[in-house]
Amino acid sequence: MGILERITKNVDNKYWYPENDTFPVKNRYTAGVAGQKFFQELKDNGKIYGTTCAACKLTFVPAKLFCEQCFAELDDWVDVGTTGILWSWTIAYKNKDDSKKETPTLLAAIRLADGLLVHWLGECSPEDVEIGMPVTAVFKDPGEREGSLLDIGHFKPVIS
Amino acid sequence: MDHKEFIRGGTALSEDEIKSGKIFVEEDALDCRYAWDTGVAIGRYLAELKKGKIIAKKTNCCDRIMIPPRMFCELCYRPSGAWTYVQDTGVVNTFSISNIYYDASRVPSGEPNPMPAVIEIDGASKGMGIMHLLGEVKPEDVKIGMKVKAVWKPESERTGSITDIEYFKPY
Amino acid sequence: MRKVAVVGAGMTKFARRALETPKELSYQASKAALDSAGMKLKDIDCVAHGSAPDAFDGIHQKGEYLADGCGGWNKPTMRVFVGGATGVHAIAHGWYHVASGLADTCLVVCEEKMSSAMPHAQAFFLTIFDAITERALGLNLIWIFALEMKRYMERYGYTKEDMALSAMKNKNQGLKHPASQFYGGNELTVEDILNSEVMASPVSRLDVSPVSDGAAAIVLASERTARRLTDKPVWIEGVGWCLDTAYWATRDLYYPRYTEIAARKAYKMAGIREPHKEINIAEPYDPFGYKQLHHMEGLLLSPKGKTVELLRDGHFDMDGNLPMCPSGGLLGVGNPIAAAGTLKLCELFWQLRGEAGERQVPGNPRLGVAQAWGDLMQVSSVVVMGINNA
Numbered sequence: 001m002g003i004l005e006r007i008t009k010n011v012d013n014k015y016w017y018p019e020n021d022t023f024p025v026k027n028r029y030t031a032g033v034a035g036q037k038f039f040q041e042l043k044d045n046g047k048i049y050g051t052t053c054a055a056c057k058l059t060f061v062p063a064k065l066f067c068e069q070c071f072a073e074l075d076d077w078v079d080v081g082t083t084g085i086l087w088s089w090t091i092a093y094k095n096k097d098d099s100k101k102e103t104p105t106l107l108a109a110i111r112l113a114d115g116l117l118v119h120w121l122g123e124c125s126p127e128d129v130e131i132g133m134p135v136t137a138v139f140k141d142p143g144e145r146e147g148s149l150l151d152i153g154h155f156k157p158v159i160s
Numbered sequence: 161m162d163h164k165e166f167i168r169g170g171t172a173l174s175e176d177e178i179k180s181g182k183i184f185v186e187e188d189a190l191d192c193r194y195a196w197d198t199g200v201a202i203g204r205y206l207a208e209l210k211k212g213k214i215i216a217k218k219t220n221c222c223d224r225i226m227i228p229p230r231m232f233c234e235l236c237y238r239p240s241g242a243w244t245y246v247q248d249t250g251v252v253n254t255f256s257i258s259n260i261y262y263d264a265s266r267v268p269s270g271e272p273n274p275m276p277a278v279i280e281i282d283g284a285s286k287g288m289g290i291m292h293l294l295g296e297v298k299p300e301d302v303k304i305g306m307k308v309k310a311v312w313k314p315e316s317e318r319t320g321s322i323t324d325i326e327y328f329k330p331y
Numbered sequence: 332m333r334k335v336a337v338v339g340a341g342m343t344k345f346a347r348r349a350l351e352t353p354k355e356l357s358y359q360a361s362k363a364a365l366d367s368a369g370m371k372l373k374d375i376d377c378v379a380h381g382s383a384p385d386a387f388d389g390i391h392q393k394g395e396y397l398a399d400g401c402g403g404w405n406k407p408t409m410r411v412f413v414g415g416a417t418g419v420h421a422i423a424h425g426w427y428h429v430a431s432g433l434a435d436t437c438l439v440v441c442e443e444k445m446s447s448a449m450p451h452a453q454a455f456f457l458t459i460f461d462a463i464t465e466r467a468l469g470l471n472l473i474w475i476f477a478l479e480m481k482r483y484m485e486r487y488g489y490t491k492e493d494m495a496l497s498a499m500k501n502k503n504q505g506l507k508h509p510a511s512q513f514y515g516g517n518e519l520t521v522e523d524i525l526n527s528e529v530m531a532s533p534v535s536r537l538d539v540s541p542v543s544d545g546a547a548a549i550v551l552a553s554e555r556t557a558r559r560l561t562d563k564p565v566w567i568e569g570v571g572w573c574l575d576t577a578y579w580a581t582r583d584l585y586y587p588r589y590t591e592i593a594a595r596k597a598y599k600m601a602g603i604r605e606p607h608k609e610i611n612i613a614e615p616y617d618p619f620g621y622k623q624l625h626h627m628e629g630l631l632l633s634p635k636g637k638t639v640e641l642l643r644d645g646h647f648d649m650d651g652n653l654p655m656c657p658s659g660g661l662l663g664v665g666n667p668i669a670a671a672g673t674l675k676l677c678e679l680f681w682q683l684r685g686e687a688g689e690r691q692v693p694g695n696p697r698l699g700v701a702q703a704w705g706d707l708m709q710v711s712s713v714v715v716m717g718i719n720n721a
Binding site: 161162163164165166167168169170171172173174175178183187188190194196198202205206226227228230234235253254255256257258259260261262263264265274276277278287288289290291292293299304321322323 | 339340341342343344345346347348349350351355356359360362363364366367389449450451453454456457462463464465467468469470471473474475477478479481482485509510512528529530531532533534544545546576578580581582583584677681686687688
């Protein structure tokens with residue numbers, strides 16, 4: 001049996017497959033104290049903010065309420081710009097359900113201050129991508145933004 | 161020192177603040193499904209239910225007749241013994257008349273109230289019960305100690321499930 | 332085993348829907364607890380963390396996700412989880428770290444964010460039952476607690492009004508807790524509770540504690556460290572826990588024998604022979620009004636079947652012989668599952684140090700017990716805490 005095939009009825013009573021065949025619940029997540037402000041800036045002003053811990057000399061991106069290393073409450077908000085460094089990347093060929101993507105997607109880990117943001121990489125092909133290259137956020141139009149990480153459509157290489 | 165100083169945060173939101181979009185939220189639903197191996201004891205239990213019978217298992221150690229059947233006695237931790245049929249009748253140990261479904265949504269007016277109960281099965285050891293539902297009885301007539309009997313689905317509709325018994329009714 | 336003291340406690344307010352993320356709630360409670368002990372995160376050797384099903388916060392492997400909010404960055408961090416009993420269980424778990432000599436200090440943090448669960452947290456409980464023999468019946472915890480409540484009432488002839496009286500006591504006491512969802516609100520009457528919507532008879536809406544978001548934390552220290560930090564350490568005198576069979580329908584629900592077994596272990600460690608005479612404050616687990624009475628019997632603090640009589644006589648009042656749930660409990664403050672158990676430990680800490688403000692139990696209480704309960708009505712965790720009054 002292939003890994004994505006499912007048992008869809010009770011077979012000789014050796015398996016039990018519920019009639020209600022999905023997990024009948026969902027979740028709703030708030031962005032949090034720091035997240036609320038972070039996404040407000042993203043949505044209203046197209047800016048990416050971090051919070052700085054002076055004692056540990058770290059700027060967390062996305063902004064955090066507290067420093068995980070010394071437990072200081074952070075309220076030093078810093079605009080870290082919208083361009084970061086490509087830290088690592090991969091190509092996704094398949095969808096979550098194992099089907100093949102029409103166009104492979106580039107997924108990137110982008111260093112912004114001391115933080116790492118995971119996002120899509122666009123407007124380039126795999127042969128253009130190099131670790132260490134600067135990439136910049138391409139925002140959706142202000143009217144389409146909702147206060148979500150997807151207010152950034154993708155990141156693209158900076159061509160200078 | 162007063163403890164009030166050390167109660168901080170926990171900022172209350174209203175549903176309206178979320179609905180209006182002022183507070184940013186993400187929604188997601190877990191997209192996964194499961195199939196479970198029934199195991200030896202429960203596999204047989206379900207197969208017998210499909211035939212319209214309730215089967216239990218005896219212990220070798222402490223003289224119990226266990227329902228649902230188990231491959232081991234969880235009290236003495238010894239392998240269990242012989243299979244044995246028990247009756248499809250029992251006694252209501254405790255019950256509830258519910259106005260809500262599992263997700264806390266209200267039962268609409270006119271719809272029957274689910275009546276979950278623990279039913280001590282006749283033939284099993286005293287106090288050995290299963291969780292099931294009651295039917296064909298007015299809520300106000302249900303009593304602890306009431307004798308009840310399984311109402312089976314027609315044989316063709318049984319799938320080897322605890323719901324092959326639709327409910328228990330007084331007899 | 333070494334002596335272990337509680338040297339700090341802190342918590343967030345409990346809210347129906349909190350703005351904070353689970354990490355942020357954990358941080359706020361942990362930071363408050365550290366501040367109350369006069370400690371920094373670098374003074375902490377390890378973290379004992381408790382949180383109930385992953386499904387509520389909606390993050391699988393929640394322990395790892397929460398670790399930084401619990402102060403676990405680059406430290407030995409462990410999560411325990413026994414459903415509703417988690418909040419007291421986590422302290423027993425933290426106690427081992429310090430009592431064993433492995434650590435001198437341990438931060439114990441419990442958190443739950445139930446508002447993430449849609450449409451209602453109750454729906455998630457469907458998935459804790461046996462997948463094959465029970466889940467198909469579409470049940471939830473309200474249903475099975477209704478079955479237990481019914482059995483308990485039937486056994487002793489207790490009435491709905493008796494149970495409402497129990498709920499009312501905590502709901503009104505909770506109005507005095509600054510962390511309560513109902514802080515400063517209006518008192519309820521027995522009629523209010525009896526007239527509230529029936530959810531699953533005999534359970535009415537106001538018999539049940541509210542769904543909440545929140546976190547609570549305490550700081551544990553070895554004797555030497557504790558004496559350096561404070562002149563009022565609160566000692567952990569005993570811990571115990573026990574799980575009964577998961578075949579919950581095959582045992583009689585009228586009495587929580589697992590609570591008795593857990594309590595006896597904790598009392599033995601604490602050298603307590605007559606708990607009903609020696610204990611000054613009790614914080615039994617009270618997700619429902621009937622549950623705290625049920626648990627008082629299991630904790631051997633009230634004779635079986637006599638608990639309602641004692642309740643009506645004022646025995647469990649703030650100025651009674653054995654004040655019960657001076658915090659207001661889950662019914663009065665809120666029920667963010669794991670954090671609700673830790674709320675009870677925070678309360679003992681504040682009460683025994685005389686810092687409980689307008690909820691302070693009179694007469695310098697010296698010995699308290701807290702208990703929480705969970706899983707399929709099968710587990711209890713018990714902690715006894717005491718102070719050596721000069």
